[in-house]
Amino acid sequence: MRCEDVLDLVDELVDAELDDARRDAVRAHLDGCAACEAVYRESTHLKRLLQRRAFRPPLPGGLASRILARARRADEESLSSRFRTGVTGLAAAVLAFITGWMFLSLLNPTMPSLAHATVVHEAVRRYESLSGATNPVVDTAAALREIREATGIQLDAVPEISGARLVGWSQDRFLDRTCVCLAYEDALAKSDERERRPEIVIFALPSDGSDVPSDDLHACVSCFEIKGGSTVFCFRQPSLSLNLVTTIDRTEMAKRLESLKSYLNDLKERSATETVR
Amino acid sequence: MLRKPTAQLFEGLISPHLEAAYGFAFQLTRNEADAEDLLQDACQQAFAKLHLFKKGTNFKAWLFRILRNLHIDHLRRKRREPGPEELSQHYPVKVDDDALERIHAEVRLRGSKGVLDNEASCYDLFGDEVNRFLSELPDEFRVALLLCDLDGLSYQEISDIVGCPIGTVRSRISRARSFLKEKLYQYARGLGYVKESE
Numbered sequence: 038m039r040c041e042d043v044l045d046l047v048d049e050l051v052d053a054e055l056d057d058a059r060r061d062a063v064r065a066h067l068d069g070c071a072a073c074e075a076v077y078r079e080s081t082h083l084k085r086l087l088q089r090r091a092f093r094p095p096l097p098g099g100l101a102s103r104i105l106a107r108a109r110r111a112d113e114e115s116l117s118s119r120f121r122t123g124v125t126g127l128a129a130a131v132l133a134f135i136t137g138w139m140f141l142s143l144l145n146p147t148m149p150s151l152a153h154a155t156v157v158h159e160a161v162r163r164y165e166s167l168s169g170a171t172n173p174v175v176d177t178a179a180a181l182r183e184i185r186e187a188t189g190i191q192l193d194a195v196p197e198i199s200g201a202r203l204v205g206w207s208q209d210r211f212l213d214r215t216c217v218c219l220a221y222e223d224a225l226a227k228s229d230e231r232e233r234r235p236e237i238v239i240f241a242l243p244s245d246g247s248d249v250p251s252d253d254l255h256a257c258v259s260c261f262e263i264k265g266g267s268t269v270f271c272f273r274q275p276s277l278s279l280n281l282v283t284t285i286d287r288t289e290m291a292k293r294l295e296s297l298k299s300y301l302n303d304l305k306e307r308s309a310t311e312t313v314r
Numbered sequence: 315m316l317r318k319p320t321a322q323l324f325e326g327l328i329s330p331h332l333e334a335a336y337g338f339a340f341q342l343t344r345n346e347a348d349a350e351d352l353l354q355d356a357c358q359q360a361f362a363k364l365h366l367f368k369k370g371t372n373f374k375a376w377l378f379r380i381l382r383n384l385h386i387d388h389l390r391r392k393r394r395e396p397g398p399e400e401l402s403q404h405y406p407v408k409v410d411d412d413a414l415e416r417i418h419a420e421v422r423l424r425g426s427k428g429v430l431d432n433e434a435s436c437y438d439l440f441g442d443e444v445n446r447f448l449s450e451l452p453d454e455f456r457v458a459l460l461l462c463d464l465d466g467l468s469y470q471e472i473s474d475i476v477g478c479p480i481g482t483v484r485s486r487i488s489r490a491r492s493f494l495k496e497k498l499y500q501y502a503r504g505l506g507y508v509k510e511s512e
Contacts (some may be wrong), residue, residue, distance in 0.1 A: 052462055079426045082499075087464065090437075091464055093333075093340070096332055100332075104328070104332065108320075234382065
């Protein structure tokens with residue numbers, strides 16, 4: 038390497054931005070070139086000087102606790118408002134709640150991952166065709182009416198997910214029962230994005246009269262509406278890393294699928310045992 | 315009866331970065347009261363949008379991006395409000411892009427002057443001057459350099475935060491360093507610490 042090439046890369050070496058090959062080449066040059074090595078040393082020392090001397094005001098006293106307290110308050114308010122409507126009907130409601138890609142993998146584990154999108158895209162297409170728009174604004178009242186007529190599942194409101202909006206719904210089967218798939222997308226996503234992709238999918242199940250296992254109740258971060266024997270719970274099962282309010286990360290899907298399968302098997306076994314009793 | 319994992323999760327994620335986030339907010343606003351407001355707004359927004367944070371990515375970079383975007387919103391809103399652009403007079407005169415380019419070329423050509431050769435002695439030699447010289451840098455250069463050197467963010471993360479190509483980040487960091495080297499050299503020379511051999 039020539040000196041001028043090395044000098045172009047010195048800052049990136051200091052900042053550990055070079056790939057292995059270029060880093061090794063630059064280092065090899067520095068070993069034999071005192072002038073370039075001096076420039077490298079100068080940049081390194083400048084970086085450390087800034088780390089020592091650049092002024093950063095300390096966090097004002099109490100600010101951290103104010104910020105965290107505000108978050109806790111917001112969390113409590115959101116939980117209590119959602120829980121209020123749900124608590125009276127808990128005994129009569131069963132609820133399942135799963136993020137979409139993982140759920141569909143479970144229904145058919147051999148299905149290629151891209152095919153998981155079928156139900157979700159169907160849900161989106163439905164509203165696109167209804168509104169004739171590529172970025173439909175869903176009429177939630179109409180959606181609830183349609184869901185009730187088509188499935189008998191009555192939600193008195195669409196579950197609200199902060200930052201996400203409903204883009205469509207469709208029917209599906211889960212545990213041999215009809216359920217509703219609600220597709221959400223990031224409300225902040227740009228409308229001109231070529232590929233719109235629902236990022237959150239939830240399933241609402243009609244009640245079969247069984248209780249929600251208490252472990253699951255504690256694992257649930259919020260529940261939504263109860264009416265007509267249907268409840269929507271948002272589960273947050275630590276062992277599954279299941280989090281409704283998250284974007285779906287396909288790379289983690291396979292990993293989570295295994296834990297999801299065993300969790301649902303347990304759930305099935307448990308309800309089978311209880312039925313026998 | 316129900317746990318509150320969102321707030322707990324949030325607390326765990328944000329606590330290690332509050333100090334740095336406040337520092338970044340201060341860099342952007344240059345005013346402690348505004349930095350505090352900005353940080354509070356950003357944290358509130360980060361909490362509301364926590365579901366959009368992608369696990370496995372850098373939370374600090376994500377938070378800083380929110381800070382930066384909010385800061386731009388605040389500036390836009392301020393611009394719509396009547397009133398003089400009173401703040402600029404408090405700031406030192408900024409070096410312009412052409413001068414930065416020229417200084418960069420000169421510093422690169424002449425190589426090291428040895429001012430920063432000895433790490434320990436440069437801590438003795440340079441104190442508040444460092445901040446004075448930093449404040450002469452145009453904001454986008456100073457911000458990129460400090461996000462890199464103080465916050466330890468990668469060029470890619472800085473590029474995402476400030477919304478410019480990674481090549482621009484690289485170039486800003488490099489030019490900012492050349493400028494500081496030159497200023498520190500001039501300062502040391504003024505104090506008689508540099509022998510004029512050439």
